[in-house]
Amino acid sequence: MKSLLAVGLVLVGISTSLVDGAALRAERLALPVTEVERSAEPDVVDLEQRQTCVHGPTNRGCWTGGFSINTDQYTSWPNTGRTVQYDLSIRNTTCNPDGHGARVCMLINGKYPGPLITANWGDTIRVTVRNFLQHNGTSIHWHGFRQLNSVSQDGANGVTECALAPGDSKTYQFRATEYGTSWYHSHFSNQYGDGVVGLIQINGPATANYDIDLGPYAITDWYYITSFQAAARAFNGGLGGAPPTGDNILINGTNKNANGGGNYNRVTLTPGKKHRLRIVNTAVDATFRVSLDGHPFQVIAHDFVPLVPYTTNYLQVGIGQRYDVIITADKGSGNFWFRADADGNCQSVNNGTGRSIFTYQGTVVADPTTAAAPNPPTGCLNNPVATPKTVKNVPSTQFATQAQNLPVSFGPVNSNGQNLVLWTINGTSMIIDPGKPTLKYVAENNNSFPASYNVVSVSPTATVSWTFWVIQQAAGAPPIAHPIHLHGHDMYILGTGTGTFSANANLAQLQFNNPPRRDVAFLPGGGWLVIAYPTDNPGAWLMHCHIAFHVSMGLSVQFLERKSQIPLPPINSEWYNTCRNWNNYQANRPVYPQDDSGLKKRWPPAVEDYASRLL
Numbered sequence: 001m002k003s004l005l006a007v008g009l010v011l012v013g014i015s016t017s018l019v020d021g022a023a024l025r026a027e028r029l030a031l032p033v034t035e036v037e038r039s040a041e042p043d044v045v046d047l048e049q050r051q052t053c054v055h056g057p058t059n060r061g062c063w064t065g066g067f068s069i070n071t072d073q074y075t076s077w078p079n080t081g082r083t084v085q086y087d088l089s090i091r092n093t094t095c096n097p098d099g100h101g102a103r104v105c106m107l108i109n110g111k112y113p114g115p116l117i118t119a120n121w122g123d124t125i126r127v128t129v130r131n132f133l134q135h136n137g138t139s140i141h142w143h144g145f146r147q148l149n150s151v152s153q154d155g156a157n158g159v160t161e162c163a164l165a166p167g168d169s170k171t172y173q174f175r176a177t178e179y180g181t182s183w184y185h186s187h188f189s190n191q192y193g194d195g196v197v198g199l200i201q202i203n204g205p206a207t208a209n210y211d212i213d214l215g216p217y218a219i220t221d222w223y224y225i226t227s228f229q230a231a232a233r234a235f236n237g238g239l240g241g242a243p244p245t246g247d248n249i250l251i252n253g254t255n256k257n258a259n260g261g262g263n264y265n266r267v268t269l270t271p272g273k274k275h276r277l278r279i280v281n282t283a284v285d286a287t288f289r290v291s292l293d294g295h296p297f298q299v300i301a302h303d304f305v306p307l308v309p310y311t312t313n314y315l316q317v318g319i320g321q322r323y324d325v326i327i328t329a330d331k332g333s334g335n336f337w338f339r340a341d342a343d344g345n346c347q348s349v350n351n352g353t354g355r356s357i358f359t360y361q362g363t364v365v366a367d368p369t370t371a372a373a374p375n376p377p378t379g380c381l382n383n384p385v386a387t388p389k390t391v392k393n394v395p396s397t398q399f400a401t402q403a404q405n406l407p408v409s410f411g412p413v414n415s416n417g418q419n420l421v422l423w424t425i426n427g428t429s430m431i432i433d434p435g436k437p438t439l440k441y442v443a444e445n446n447n448s449f450p451a452s453y454n455v456v457s458v459s460p461t462a463t464v465s466w467t468f469w470v471i472q473q474a475a476g477a478p479p480i481a482h483p484i485h486l487h488g489h490d491m492y493i494l495g496t497g498t499g500t501f502s503a504n505a506n507l508a509q510l511q512f513n514n515p516p517r518r519d520v521a522f523l524p525g526g527g528w529l530v531i532a533y534p535t536d537n538p539g540a541w542l543m544h545c546h547i548a549f550h551v552s553m554g555l556s557v558q559f560l561e562r563k564s565q566i567p568l569p570p571i572n573s574e575w576y577n578t579c580r581n582w583n584n585y586q587a588n589r590p591v592y593p594q595d596d597s598g599l600k601k602r603w604p605p606a607v608e609d610y611a612s613r614l615l
């Protein structure tokens with residue numbers, strides 16, 4: 001394994017430093033084929049795509065082996081025969097990313113954000129996760145990966161696996177069938193907000209040329225209390241359900257604080273060159289309005305979806321969303337502010353301002369004196385000009401008969417004399433048991449899912465190939481925009497609007513021809529979001545708001561797709577060990593240590609801790 005790891009990392013180094021594709025291909029051919037099985041996936045390549053070209057700064061559209069930006073990622077990907085391997089160890093420690101002072105946090109390999117995972121399109125990614133926490137389980141979700149026929153690797157505890165008990169480890173393995181930018185994060189309660197987060201770069205073709213890949217760039221809100229403490233306050237109806245305000249915004253894991261301590265992240269621009277920056281919102285609560293003074297963004301992809309390029313001064317980036325942008329360094333010299341501010345249009349607030357400094361090579365680094373672009377956005381939008389490069393149409397004729405409603409609602413509840421705040425989808429606030437995931441029910445052929453699992457069956461018959469959902473803010477729900485994330489699929493965003501969706505009044509507004517696709521989309525405050533996806537990936541797929549507090553408060557549903565075809569983990573595999581270890585831990589663990597906040601709540605009485613509403 002060690003040598004494989006070394007080879008994998010060296011190769012990734014080569015591809016990101018952009019030697020020509022032929023050299024890369026030769027390197028790849030010299031690799032030992034790993035034991036990873038290579039059958040079972042469609043490896044159909046359109047012969048017309050097998051043009052001979054070399055991926056490089058002036059030809060980003062092509063890739064290797066005849067694959068290119070014109071390849072349909074949903075049906076074809078390179079068979080590289082290569083596995084990249086990583087080891088992630090999660091530990092309870094302290095961190096001080098903005099110089100304000102040390103606080104408890106949970107880090108992966110001692111880093112914040114955690115190690116960057118890089119692979120090439122078509123590679124197999126294998127990651128061993130070790131839980132060295134004393135008092136928390138964990139599970140790692142590989143955000144945006146489709147997990148085609150590999151639902152047991154999705155990392156959603158209580159749905160696709162048991163949580164990893166303290167001391168346990170698990171090796172995840174899945175295929176990079178798509179390329180672009182993403183992140184991984186804990187799916188155990190609010191744990192990712194305390195640091196269990198890292199970025200992912202999958203090298204592949206692009207819709208516009210660039211010279212230099214700056215890599216992924218994480219933007220997050222940051223609290224001086226822990227994420228568990230913040231969630232407890234948000235959950236406590238005594239504060240009106242409003243989560244506490246974040247204290248700062250970190251860019252690439254750092255920033256200055258209000259008292260001037262800490263450091264800005266700094267990026268060097270090479271004069272005259274085009275730079276690709278991969279922006280990722282890894283926050284727990286905030287949507288960001290992002291810009292770089294004096295430099296518009298040419299957007300070439302969002303989430304894992306390549307786009308017909310468009311240019312904008314501002315991006316509104318919801319939690320979990322990614323934007324791959326090209327910045328042309330045409331100013332010759334100077335220092336420029338990169339800005340990420342909590343976006344009030346999307347109801348986000350924060351006490352900090354996200355800033356980093358972009359400096360031209362040859363200029364002395366100093367605090368910039370530049371001004372932000374005029375005309376910042378005034379609404380909270382799903383970017384309306386985003387046209388996917390690979391054209392995919394949705395059958396409009398199925399909409400009327402197939403579309404179903406999923407109302408999102410909100411309500412304080414009184415439980416044991418405590419006022420607590422809950423979110424519901426279709427009337428249910430999700431609570432799962434991390435020791436009995438949905439896939440376990442499926443394996444046992446037990447259809448008695450607890451109501452709190454909020455299981456929605458999709459496509460029980462083979463004849464239905466698309467599923468359509470109207471996600472609707474219920475009357476009386478607070479007018480908060482929710483970044484809705486779907487596992488296992490890209491959503492086809494047929495439309496969004498204000499008020500109540502009505503097939504009669506709003507059907508004409510829906511876009512069935514090549515609608516925007518992505519894995520996180522906004523449900524507008526007081527409005528609706530209509531999505532569709534093809535039912536081509538058997539599994540149990542969560543759909544949830546990516547505001548960590550809202551997930552904790554139940555804003556989730558799970559689609560049980562083509563149940564009879566779900567690929568289940570083999571009996572006695574590591575997957576079952578994870579469950580055994582978790583259930584032993586649950587049976588024998590000591591009482592939770594008291595949180596500093598003292599805000600620990602009991603709801604419902606059967607659930608020991610709000611934090612076991614684990615998502």
Ligand SMILES: *[C@@H]1O[C@H](CO)[C@@H](O)[C@H](O)[C@H]1NC(C)=O
Nearest residue numbers: 092093104133134135136593
């Ligand atoms: C982390 O360490 C703190 C301080 O020692 C402790 O209170 C807390 O329970 C630990 N958390 C976990 C998840 O192990």
Ligand SMILES: *[C@@H]1O[C@H](CO)[C@@H](O)[C@H](O)[C@H]1NC(C)=O
Nearest residue numbers: 135136137228592595611612
């Ligand atoms: C996880 O750790 C946090 C922080 O120590 C603690 O507040 C919480 O109760 C723990 N939750 C579980 C389910 O172990």
Ligand SMILES: *[C@@H]1O[C@H](CO)[C@@H](O)[C@H](O)[C@H]1NC(C)=O
Nearest residue numbers: 214215216217252265266267
């Ligand atoms: C972010 O920080 C890491 C670690 O310091 C660094 O390697 C990386 O280049 C930085 N990313 C950008 C885009 O500056």
Ligand SMILES: *[C@@H]1O[C@H](CO)[C@@H](O)[C@H](O)[C@H]1NC(C)=O
Nearest residue numbers: 245246247258349350351352
């Ligand atoms: C953060 O901002 C809010 C509202 O602007 C303010 O009430 C609060 O005192 C601030 N908190 C801190 C720690 O500065």
Ligand SMILES: *[C@@H]1O[C@H](CO)[C@@H](O)[C@H](O)[C@H]1NC(C)=O
Nearest residue numbers: 436441444446447448449450
């Ligand atoms: C099915 O699951 C329910 C809920 O966990 C459980 O009570 C029941 O015993 C299970 N049925 C079987 C046959 O295992």
Ligand SMILES: *[C@@H]1O[C@H](CO)[C@@H](O)[C@H](O)[C@H]1NC(C)=O
Nearest residue numbers: 404405406426427455456457
């Ligand atoms: C929504 O909940 C109702 C009432 O429990 C149920 O009848 C309906 O099937 C649910 N909708 C979906 C799409 O599962």
Ligand SMILES: [Cu+2]
Nearest residue numbers: 482545547550
């Ligand atoms: Cu939400």
